[in-house]
Amino acid sequence: MEIRPILSALLRNKTGPILVAVQVALSLGILANALHIVQVRQAVSARASGIANEADVFTVQVRRLQKGNHQEQLAAQHRETDTLRAVPGVLSVASTSQMPLSRSGNYTGVATDRKQYKSTLTTSTFVTADSLVKTWGLQLVDGRDFLPAEVLEIDENTSNEFPKVAIITRLQGEKLWPGAASFVGKTFYFGVGDEARDARVIGVVERLQSPNAQIGERGDFSTIVPTRLTGDDASAYTLRAEPGQLDRVIKEAEAALRASSPTPVIVKVKTMVEFRRDRYRADNALAWMLVTVSVLLLLITSSGIVGMASLWVTQRRKQIGVRRALGACRMDILRYFVTENIMITSVGVGAGVLLALGLNQLLVSQLEMARLPAGYLIAGAGVFWALGIAAVYGPAWRAASISPATATRSA
């Protein structure tokens, strides 16, 4: 094998190889961590909200300039719902107090026992007078949806009434009653202490993200209660349009709402796609930046390897000529440079793995990032070995093409 002579040649001239190894180590250290963070962020922003086919779902907020009393507000809400249902292409309409991923909503601490002083978890409460399960296509895994008779009509400003039934998410049920076979029929409490208000679970949905879609299980703690609220001068509805009709439906829904109202109204529309984009904007921006840096990193490292290898080839023209004159074939020269580069890259990859682990340790302790899985190190090592060989191939081929006659010429 040629390893011994290559090694002793390397040891005689250390600066260049060390520089290449350091480059590989740095790149691998940064790349493994950067790509891991990208993957983590992508996983976060790819989480399902629970809403089926989000592209067809949007929300309309109607603000009335004349608020009116309880009865007038109820009438207005019914009229608005009917108006929206009549728009061609609307599959389903439901009133809703908030939207998943909208970054603004209502949260309440809930408990499983009235004597409990600390709430078990914080849930986001969706208030609807219709069926969010139907409009959003939520997956009902146990129990049933609300019956129209269960919907209460409550004036926030005068009444202290609260709905007695609720639909919860599966994860919330598992957190409230660990190990229970079914959550349907169980009672939990909004708030803690003597004034906490009880509600009975009548249905369980697989998933419904909260308005903030927090990381971890608390982003999946949601409760739906059947109520028509008045007392605010605005009401919000969520609609599902027929696939591909969203833009037209939005335009017609806005126009219909304005036309049907006897008093001036302000109508605001936002699609589920926009909510999702805004919620994950920061995560996506970071992911893009990391991907850009990673690509630049690879480019610069490979250009560094090419540069250094070319330099060595130029420096050793004469020696190569001599070896060729003494009977070495092109393959031998090619193999020499590739082997040499693999040795340097291996040292760099070894150091890079350590650096990646160290850097990750720092990120975990200082910036609350996730721990690096071994897969990234293995993949990263593979990438840099391949990159090293690919980068050195050009210069090595040029070295192999040096004619033996070079050795006989001076300079």
Place this chain on the structure above:
Amino acid sequence: MFQYYFVLGLRSLRRNPALTALMVLTLAVGVAASVATLTILHVMSGDPIPHKSDRLFVPLVDNGPVQSYKPGDEPNDNQLSYTDAKNFLNSKAAERATAIYGASVAVEPERKDIGVFTTRGLAVASDYFNMFDAPFRHGQAWSPADDKAAANVVVLGRKLADKLYGDTDPVGKRITLSGKQYQIVGVLDKWTVVPRFHRIIGSADGAFSDEDDMFVPFTTSIRNEMQRNGSTSCTDDISPGYQAFLDSECTWIQFWFETRSASDRASLQNYLDSYAAEQRKLGRLKRNAANRLYDVREWLDFMKVVGNDNKLSAWLAFGFLVLCLVNTIGLLLAKFSVRAAEVGIRRALGASRREIFQQFLIETTVVGLVGGVLGLALAFGALALIAMQSTALTVVAHMDWIMLLTTFAMAVLSAVLAGLLPTWRACQVTPAMQLKSQ
């Protein structure tokens, strides 16, 4: 001699165009990445109001329920209840004071070509404008008497004023907000505060939010039961109705004190402690937690205005710069090693090692300068790209003179640093060996 070496340096850029281009590009990309992230970090963590950041304080008293509380727990919320805010406003505990909460109103313009629309603003005390150096284009803030009388007066933000009245001065006119008439007393000018430290809570973009559209007296907003717009945290059940909400322990108001001097902090803290003790006698603030004061910098820290993602980006960019430097060292080594013969001749003709060192170092500085100019252009491009990502970042992603100079210094310094080893190696050439091998 310096000038001559400089010209030589410029010429040598052309001698090896591919290698030089690679070197300049590497340096430029590294510098641009670190400057772009550093600019964002620098602006985000800047002092928004340097001349009084140690005289503005946020008071926090913990009114959370006592049952689930263990001493040392984090405070229940970072806002105040109406009761505490009102008491602080009436206290005269400091030079100036203001309560703040987001209010949302429907604007009914006189002009028929603009339909009715909703706008977001703030309910504040008259001191607010002086405390935070709000610049007025027309008119002025309302008076403390207006505060007391809960008068229907309004100060408009510049964008809303432009939209409704164009270039004309609307001071004295009346405007209909959510069905009630308000008199316009002032219009603000362009007001850039980064980070917008008094607006961190309750707006989607937090400390990097846009200017507010209108301001009404806190007392007026309460009297007219204006729609709240922001975060509200309630720990216990509240009775229905607006008055019950005001009387509750729900926290939804932010508060700022301004003291005459930074040393008045202790007396403000004393006031806060005695206030809390007094309230405890009345059966409130049962947790008996520490009452806190935050000055502007402490508040920015407490609210984590500079996120971990921003720090991560900056760290990463610096790792990237180090890589670029190592790469440049390699390329410079390559560039200089080809010129061993040239060094040999110069040395044989009498140039000292020092001279050679100077010449090569100046040459790398030239590379650094070119890399710096290109890096600056790239950094501007990167910042423009970042600004396009969101409106909140548009506020942040702008360069100032300090960052401009930093970029340049960084590029040149990196080049010189990268050039040290190759230059030293070039000086080690022994003239005799070189001449012999020719």
